[in-house]
Amino acid sequence: MIVVKDLKRYYGSGETAVKALNGVSFEIKKGEFVAIMGASGSGKTTLLRILALLDDATAGEYTIRGLKVSSLPEAERSYYRLTQVGYVFQDYALINEMSAAENVYVLSMMEGKSKKESYKTALEALEKVGLKGKEDRIPDELSGGEKQRVAIARAIAKKPDIMFADEPCANLDTNNSKQVLDVFKDLNDNHGQTIVMVTHEHWHTEYVDRVITLEDGVLVSDEMMDESGEEK
Amino acid sequence: MINDIRVGALIASSSVKRGNKKTLVFIVFVLSLIFMNLVFLPSMIGGMTVLFTGFMQDYPYGDVVIEPTGDNTYINNADSVLKKVRAVEGVRAATKRLDVGASIDHKQNVVGVTVTGMLPTEEYEISQYPYIITDGDFLGELSRDEIIIGAMIAGTGFGSEIYDNLGEVKVGSLVDVTYSNGVKKTYKVKGIMEGTFELVDLNALVHYKEIEEVYGLEESKATSVVVRIDKQGTEEQIQDKIREAGVNEQVFTWADKSETLIKQAMQSMGAIDIMSKFVSLIVGAALILIIIYINILNKKKEIGILKAIGITPRSIVLSYAFLSTFYVSLGIIAGLALYLSLMLYFQANPVVFYETMEIRPVIDPMLLIQSIITMLTLSVIAGTLPAWSVSKESILKAIWGR
Ligand SMILES: Nc1ncnc2c1ncn2[C@@H]1O[C@H](COP(=O)(O)OP(=O)(O)OP(=O)(O)O)[C@@H](O)[C@H]1O
Ligand SMILES: [Mg+2]
Numbered sequence: 001m002i003v004v005k006d007l008k009r010y011y012g013s014g015e016t017a018v019k020a021l022n023g024v025s026f027e028i029k030k031g032e033f034v035a036i037m038g039a040s041g042s043g044k045t046t047l048l049r050i051l052a053l054l055d056d057a058t059a060g061e062y063t064i065r066g067l068k069v070s071s072l073p074e075a076e077r078s079y080y081r082l083t084q085v086g087y088v089f090q091d092y093a094l095i096n097e098m099s100a101a102e103n104v105y106v107l108s109m110m111e112g113k114s115k116k117e118s119y120k121t122a123l124e125a126l127e128k129v130g131l132k133g134k135e136d137r138i139p140d141e142l143s144g145g146e147k148q149r150v151a152i153a154r155a156i157a158k159k160p161d162i163m164f165a166d167e168p169c170a171n172l173d174t175n176n177s178k179q180v181l182d183v184f185k186d187l188n189d190n191h192g193q194t195i196v197m198v199t200h201e202h203w204h205t206e207y208v209d210r211v212i213t214l215e216d217g218v219l220v221s222d223e224m225m226d227e228s229g230e231e232k
Numbered sequence: 233m234i235n236d237i238r239v240g241a242l243i244a245s246s247s248v249k250r251g252n253k254k255t256l257v258f259i260v261f262v263l264s265l266i267f268m269n270l271v272f273l274p275s276m277i278g279g280m281t282v283l284f285t286g287f288m289q290d291y292p293y294g295d296v297v298i299e300p301t302g303d304n305t306y307i308n309n310a311d312s313v314l315k316k317v318r319a320v321e322g323v324r325a326a327t328k329r330l331d332v333g334a335s336i337d338h339k340q341n342v343v344g345v346t347v348t349g350m351l352p353t354e355e356y357e358i359s360q361y362p363y364i365i366t367d368g369d370f371l372g373e374l375s376r377d378e379i380i381i382g383a384m385i386a387g388t389g390f391g392s393e394i395y396d397n398l399g400e401v402k403v404g405s406l407v408d409v410t411y412s413n414g415v416k417k418t419y420k421v422k423g424i425m426e427g428t429f430e431l432v433d434l435n436a437l438v439h440y441k442e443i444e445e446v447y448g449l450e451e452s453k454a455t456s457v458v459v460r461i462d463k464q465g466t467e468e469q470i471q472d473k474i475r476e477a478g479v480n481e482q483v484f485t486w487a488d489k490s491e492t493l494i495k496q497a498m499q500s501m502g503a504i505d506i507m508s509k510f511v512s513l514i515v516g517a518a519l520i521l522i523i524i525y526i527n528i529l530n531k532k533k534e535i536g537i538l539k540a541i542g543i544t545p546r547s548i549v550l551s552y553a554f555l556s557t558f559y560v561s562l563g564i565i566a567g568l569a570l571y572l573s574l575m576l577y578f579q580a581n582p583v584v585f586y587e588t589m590e591i592r593p594v595i596d597p598m599l600l601i602q603s604i605i606t607m608l609t610l611s612v613i614a615g616t617l618p619a620w621s622v623s624k625e626s627i628l629k630a631i632w633g634r
Contacts, residue, residue, distance in 0.1 A: 054540050054627050082542025093537040097250040106242055110543055112235045
């Protein structure tokens with residue numbers, strides 16, 4: 001469903017340009033749970049942002065279901081972000097002045113659902129990430145793990161085609177990380193949710209189908225995993 | 233668009249609900265001061281106008297004034313005019329006056345004045361002259377060779393340092409009056425009047441008969457017939473009725489007469505008024521813009537996030553338009569409360585000019601409405617522009633600053 005061809009992203013220009021992505025190509029099929037790994041600075045976040053249409057590639061081609069999204073006008077990109085993409089930010093990126101429920105249902109409202117319906121969707125999503133009863137708290141009244149889960153609820157509430165998550169467990173302890181990964185696994189197994197997740201924890205690969213590894217902006221390995229997290 | 237409005241309202245309301253209350257109070261306070269600034273000075277100026285027009289009615293013109301037609305110096309047969317006027321329904325009182333030019337001298341001091349010849353007993357119903365005698369007494373029916381002198385020319389009243397004066401004229405002093413026709417006569421000062429108004433305090437009053445004699449007038453001549461009416465606001469109807477009653481002289485309302493004078497006086501006031509409004513508006517607009525801009529800079533990341541998750545820039549801009557409208561509405565309400573309490577205060581404790589001129593501010597509903605609309609318009613622009621410019625920034629830049 002996602003096809004990336006020779007994707008490049010340079011920061012700056014000329015001699016001093018940082019080649020964060022230097023020609024990356026791969027495909028992601030519907031229903032896959034993919035991990036993107038690599039050393040710090042290898043270009044993982046850069047790639048994910050481009051895939052989620054938060055940033056533009058310098059060169060290369062990017063299509064989703066045959067649609068060349070790299071050249072869409074901003075209004076359509078915005079609509080696409082709203083309706084098809086869920087993005088879980090490394091630093092949660094919640095709106096501090098909105099309650100957990102509001103953070104989630106603002107998107108449903110944007111999609112044109114009634115307030116009541118939006119609220120119901122939000123509660124369901126929050127329940128799915130284990131935050132039942134905490135829907136009226138604002139981010140400041142939640143722990144890091146809970147905030148991360150609100151961010152996930154926000155991403156999954158609209159049932160996106162693809163969900164992107166940038167180190168969703170970076171600020172969480174093992175226990176909380178497992179909870180988050182279980183949510184992802186459940187979505188993937190039981191709802192066929194396509195997930196692309198950046199991580200640098202090796203044990204996370206137990207949960208995924210496939211691991212793409214980057215090094216200095218190029219793809220160095222792309223492997224399918226078996227159930228135990230070992231390479232096939 | 234409906235979705236944009238709903239989402240904009242949700243963002244704005246959560247921002248108000250959970251935002252910093254101290255900031256909110258501060259913003260509202262500043263906005264209320266901006267509003268006050270827009271409406272306060274005009275109210276004071278309005279108060280001065282009322283005071284000024286009050287003077288015009290209380291002294292030279294009454295409610296309606298009749299003056300000679302064309303080049304005539306005098307109304308001929310003022311008594312017949314008076315008879316007609318007094319018969320008009322709605323007229324409370326009327327009298328005739330003779331205004332002439334003269335110079336007064338006392339101990340080598342000379343000042344030019346207008347001497348008004350009047351019928352003292354009738355003036356009680358017509359003007360404030362009988363009531364503003366600060367020293368001595370007002371003229372009586374039998375007053376001959378007696379004169380009332382304005383405090384400014386007497387050299388005792390407020391303002392006498394600005395104008396030529398006679399230097400300490402007191403009740404009982406003798407002054408020489410040289411009339412415009414050359415006749416010179418000595419008068420004893422019967423009283424000093426102080427109306428704290430140049431048109432009054434720079435003049436002198438004598439009995440009507442004095443002027444008649446000096447100028448050798450016959451058959452009840454007058455330079456003006458001053459009319460007071462029962463009900464304020466009916467001046468124009470009475471004016472018409474007087475004309476219909478067969479008065480062929482020129483009939484003016486006090487407003488007609490003072491218009492030119494007030495226009496002159498108010499022109500400079502008006503200019504100050506407009507300038508102060510203009511400055512207030514600029515300062516107000518800049519303040520609103522700064523407040524909201526800072527507010528938005530603090531929320532840049534939030535705006536980036538909202539965009540990143542698919543909220544349309546339009547709803548974001550709308551949310552700030554709602555927010556600033558909300559702030560400004562509160563500011564206007566607070567400003568109105570502040571303004572009205574100040575108005576109440578100044579009604580009870582008027583600003584005093586010239587020691588006795590009490591200025592009570594006037595509340596002009598049109599001005600209030602105008603200011604409210606101006607503030608609201610400004611706030612929407614001031615709130616929307618910065619939000620719009622931030623919402624146009626790239627998501628990466630808004631969230632991560634690069
Ligand atoms: N806005 C930018 N301007 C200049 N260089 C940038 C910018 N953003 C990222 N880079 C550089 O691009 C390279 C890739 O960055 P990226 O954030 O994609 O790395 P990453 O793989 O996500 O690293 P980490 O694991 O530390 O998050 C790095 O060398 C980084 O310094
Ligand atoms: Mg990263």
